[in-house]
Amino acid sequence: MSEASRNINLSNSPLMGVNLSGCEFAADGVLCPSASTVNIYADKGFRAIRLPFRGAQASNPAIVSKIKAVVDAAVKRGVYVILDRHDYGATFDPNEAAWWASFIKNFPNTTYVMIDTMNEPRKGASYQADPKTGKSYATEVNAGIAAFRKAGFKHKLLIEWRGSSGMVRFDKREAASKACESPACSFDRAGGLKDPLGLTMVSGHRYPDSDGSGTSPVCVSNTTGTKLIWNTDLAAKARGLKVWVGEFAFGNSTKVNPVCDALGKDAIKRMRSLPDTYVGVSWWGGGNGWKESYLYKIEPKKGTFAAAAPSAYLTTLVGR
Numbered sequence: 001m002s003e004a005s006r007n008i009n010l011s012n013s014p015l016m017g018v019n020l021s022g023c024e025f026a027a028d029g030v031l032c033p034s035a036s037t038v039n040i041y042a043d044k045g046f047r048a049i050r051l052p053f054r055g056a057q058a059s060n061p062a063i064v065s066k067i068k069a070v071v072d073a074a075v076k077r078g079v080y081v082i083l084d085r086h087d088y089g090a091t092f093d094p095n096e097a098a099w100w101a102s103f104i105k106n107f108p109n110t111t112y113v114m115i116d117t118m119n120e121p122r123k124g125a126s127y128q129a130d131p132k133t134g135k136s137y138a139t140e141v142n143a144g145i146a147a148f149r150k151a152g153f154k155h156k157l158l159i160e161w162r163g164s165s166g167m168v169r170f171d172k173r174e175a176a177s178k179a180c181e182s183p184a185c186s187f188d189r190a191g192g193l194k195d196p197l198g199l200t201m202v203s204g205h206r207y208p209d210s211d212g213s214g215t216s217p218v219c220v221s222n223t224t225g226t227k228l229i230w231n232t233d234l235a236a237k238a239r240g241l242k243v244w245v246g247e248f249a250f251g252n253s254t255k256v257n258p259v260c261d262a263l264g265k266d267a268i269k270r271m272r273s274l275p276d277t278y279v280g281v282s283w284w285g286g287g288n289g290w291k292e293s294y295l296y297k298i299e300p301k302k303g304t305f306a307a308a309a310p311s312a313y314l315t316t317l318v319g320r
Contacts, residue, residue, distance in 0.1 A: 001240040002187070006198035008156060008242050008279060014271045015080065015280030016319045017048025018298065019247060020070070021287035024052040024086040029063035031289040035073035040306050041286065042077040045318035049074055050246060050282035052086035052119060058103045068106060075112045082158060082282060083107065084116040084246075090124035091137065091160055092117040092144035101151040116158040116203060116246060117144070120165050127180040129189060137161070137183060138190035145195050157195065158203035158244050165246065166212055167204035167228070171235035184235045193241060201279055204232045205247040208263045214249060214284065217295045219259045225266030233270070237277045245271070245281035249296035252285065253311040265316060272319070283317045 018041055022031035038049065051070060057063040067083070074081045083104075090096060100115060107113045129136040141159055148157070161183040163169040171184035180186045183202075187193045193200060206228050207214030229245065236243045250256065250264035271278040285296035292301060298314060299305045310318075 002192035002194070003198055003240065004193040004195040004200040005240065005242040008199055008201055010080065010279055012047065013275045013280060014278040015047045016045070016317060017050060017080065017082075017280055017282040018046045018286040018317070019050045019052060019282050019284050021052055021285075022289040023057060023063065023067065024054055025289045027054070027056070029057060029060065029066055031287075032063065032066040033070055033287055034066075035069045037288065038070055038073040038079065039077065042074070042079050043306075044310060044314060045320065046079070048080040048082065048280050048282060050082040050084050050116065052084045055085050055087045055089075055099065058099075064106055071107055071109070071113060075109055078112075080112050080114060080280075082114045082116050082244075082246075084119050086119040088120055088122045089118050091121040091141050091162075092148075092157075093124065093140050094143050094147045097144040097147035097151070101148055101153060104153055104155060110154045110156075114156040114158060116160065118160060119246075120205065121160055121162055124162070127182060127186040129180075129186075136180070136186050136190060138186040138193070142190065142194045145200060149196055154197060154199065157200040158246065159193065159200060160203050160205075160246065164213070165203065165205040167206045167232040167245070168212065170202065170204055170232040184239070187239070192239065201242040201244050202232065202236055203244040203246040204229075206245065206267075207248070207284075208250050208260060214247070214296065217257065217260075219250065219257060219263055221259050223263070225263040225268070226270040228263060229267055229270060233274055233277050237274070242279050243277055244279045247284045248281055249284040251313045252295060252297045253300045253313055256313050256316075261316070268316070268319060
């Protein structure tokens with residue numbers, strides 16, 4: 001059993017949150033969300049925000065100021081913020097830890113500010129340990145966490161994995177005689193996910209189309225919402241880890257297909273039935289940078305969100 005998540009205890013778990021996209025779309029930060037956007041989402045009932053941005057934007061004081069405005073507005077409302085480095089790099093190596101240790105000085109609040117170390121990582125060590133060096137995905141992640149903690153930072157951390165952080169890929173139940181092909185196996189063979197402060201959780205993504213990519217409005221019809229996500233929660237619970245669902249969507253403000261609606265509601269039911277495992281979820285498709293036709297757009301027509309009555313989809317997303 002890992003002790004990495006032992007001290008994560010957010011109120012009212014699982015929290016219902018939202019991804020506020022925008023910063024990651026434009027290098028100059030023109031599409032970053034504002035404090036007023038945060039307040040609208042808080043008014044609608046969302047209790048957490050995942051804020052995607054590009055690492056290069058951290059060197060632009062004007063963009064950092066925009067991100068700080070979002071964080072300050074959220075904290076004022078008692079809304080948690082996940083700072084998400086949306087660069088598809090390595091999950092969390094010592095170099096990434098040094099980058100975060102510098103950037104996070106702008107956001108000292110350790111109660112409400114959390115760190116998603118890397119969105120949908122595509123780089124990094126193999127899940128299977130190198131026979132010569134012993135290095136693996138797990139040892140790389142654990143070294144990154146140790147470096148970050150050594151720097152004195154106490155923020156909660158969210159750890160993702162290759163394969164678009166797919167929840168179906170977290171645990172492949174590899175036999176002891178087989179090479180590791182999943183993060184769960186990699187952690188097991190490295191002695192577990194390790195955080196001396198016990199403030200680290202795993203964060204997976206799930207979309208209900210046939211390949212889980214989130215590119216089709218057609219949801220799979222031969223399964224349940226529970227089965228869409230339980231690969232990760234069963235594996236996490238067995239290891240004493242907690243889970244944040246970083247991205248999930250199953251409709252938009254104008255319509256929700258009945259098959260998709262059933263899957264989404266069943267997944268929420270599953271998360272609510274396991275409050276000691278699921279810390280929260282940040283639904284995909286928030287922020288004002290999306291075209292009106294986007295299949296997972298949470299907001300109604302631009303300029304109408306604040307005054308609009310909650311759509312049936314939004315009501316489901318906030319757990320009502």
